[in-house]
Amino acid sequence: xxxxxxxxxxxxxxxxxxxxxxxxxxxxxxxxxxxxxxxxxxxxxxxxxxxxxxxxxxxxxxxxxxxxxxxxxxxxxxxxxxxxxxxxxxxxxxxxxxxxxxxxxxxxxxxxxxxxxxxxxxxxxxxxxxxxxxxxxxxxxxxxxxxxxxxxxxxxxxxxxxxxxxxxxxxxxxxxxxxxxxxxxxxxxxxxxxxxxxxxxxxxxxxxx
Numbered sequence: 560x561x562x563x564x565x566x567x568x569x570x571x572x573x574x575x576x577x578x579x580x581x582x583x584x585x586x587x588x589x590x591x592x593x594x595x596x597x598x599x600x601x602x603x604x605x606x607x608x609x610x611x612x613x614x615x616x617x618x619x620x621x622x623x624x625x626x627x628x629x630x631x632x633x634x635x636x637x638x639x640x641x642x643x644x645x646x647x648x649x650x651x652x653x654x655x656x657x658x659x660x661x662x663x664x665x666x667x668x669x670x671x672x673x674x675x676x677x678x679x680x681x682x683x684x685x686x687x688x689x690x691x692x693x694x695x696x697x698x699x700x701x702x703x704x705x706x707x708x709x710x711x712x713x714x715x716x717x718x719x720x721x722x723x724x725x726x727x728x729x730x731x732x733x734x735x736x737x738x739x740x741x742x743x744x745x746x747x748x749x750x751x752x753x754x755x756x757x758x759x760x761x762x763x764x765x766x767x768x
Contacts, residue, residue, distance in 0.1 A: 560685050561662040563710055565630075565737060566621045567744035569713055569752070579605050580719075584614035600755040605758035607759060612720050615756055622717040622745055627664035629707040630737045633729075639721050644713035645756045646701040653692050661685040662710040667736055681706055719756050722749060726757070730764040741766060 572577055577599040584606055585591045606614050624634065635642055652661050663681050668674050684706045691701035717725070726749070728734070729742035743764045749757045 561658060561660050561710075563625065563662055563667050564665055565627075565740055566625045566747065567741060567745075569748050570621040570622040570623050571716075572752050573618040575720065579619055579753050580606070580614055580756070583617045584611070587611075587614070587767055588738055597709045598624075603755045607756075612723075615723075616718040618719045618753070618756070619716060619720065620722055620746065620749065620752070621714055622748070623712065623714045624663070624741055624745075625710060625712050626737065626741055627666070627708040628711050629706075630664075630735065630741065631711050631713055633735060633738050634713065634715065634741070637715070637717070637721065638717045640717040640725075642713055642715050646710045647702040647709070647711075651692070653689055659677045661688060661705065663706065664710050665710045666708055675707075680707065719749075719753070723757065723760065726760055 579601040581594060581602040583589070585594065586604060603615070606612070624631075626634070631644065635644070650657065653659055660758070661681075661684070666677060668677055684704055687704040688701050691704065722745070726746045728740055729738050729745060731739075734742070746760070746764070751754065
């Protein structure tokens with residue numbers, strides 16, 4: 560059994576996103592002649608202040624996320640996103656490409672003795688999974704004994720408006736701790752790549768990526 564931490568990697572983001580948003584957004588006002596070398600940030604801030612968020616839908620970002628299956632179920636509830644996710648129907652974790660072991664994501668345990676219980680449960684789950692495979696069950700059936708903390712990898716793509724909604728919702732204090740970590744990592748990258756589109760989300764929890 561292998562234990563890993565959650566992680567986030569940027570797959571793609573619209574190049575020069577603020578400039579793209581300005582160039583498209585000024586069609587609404589027919590003010591293309593006002594585009595200058597430094598006008599994009601000011602224009603995007605104006606759009607956000609006015610609530611004209613439809614214009615930032617013209618910029619996109621894709622993130623590769625490693626998390627557990629439970630967290631991924633919250634992630635994919637953002638239905639406007641496009642997703643690709645590691646499939647437990649087709650992935651056979653007894654194969655060499657997976658290290659012939661099941662990988663799980665470390666759960667943030669805090670109580671005395673909890674780690675020992677968690678380790679034992681995952682080890683039994685892994686043993687049961689491999690036994691079912693040995694008996695001839697296909698991966699899509701054997702997966703039924705795997706734990707919720709099974710590592711999964713997924714790529715989510717959305718426009719900037721939806722990423723703003725995601726960050727606002729998933730970094731809130733009431734969000735699941737592991738979901739907050741993922742959202743914070745994503746938010747940190749978005750701030751780095753296109754600050755003008757996200758820096759007003761002051762309540763969000765930034766995680767250094």
